Amino acid sequence: MKLMTEKDMKSLQYSDLVFKVEGFNLISYRYVGLMPSNERYLIFSCGEKLEWLYISYHKGFSGEWFMGEFDEVFEGNFFIAKHQAAIDSYRARLANKL
Helix, strand or coil: CEECCHHHHHCCCCCCEEEEEECCEEEEEEEEEEECCEEEEEEEEECCEEEEEECECCCECCCCEEECCCCHHHHHHHHHHHHHHHHHHHHHHHHHHC
16 A cells, blocks of 8 residues: 555546545545546545545645555554554643643
8 A cells, every 4th residue: 555646646547446544544435537627626436425535736635545455454554653643642742741
């Protein structure tokens, strides 16, 4: 699995599988296509749920998106690091209060 760039997003083909980080979950989506009214919006499907993503001219896109074949070890290590960063942040805040 690889963190996606704006170039990766623009090169997606119909039904390509991508993964979006939502909190401490990794949600899989299929690429559907571009929004007809504005080609800066990409449309993804997760079953019956549709998700759109805007690619800004200057800031790219929001969120963490991954592409490639699902890798359980990568996912585990990614979320362990994410939890560890949250724990370290809480420890720093507590240390400042003492």
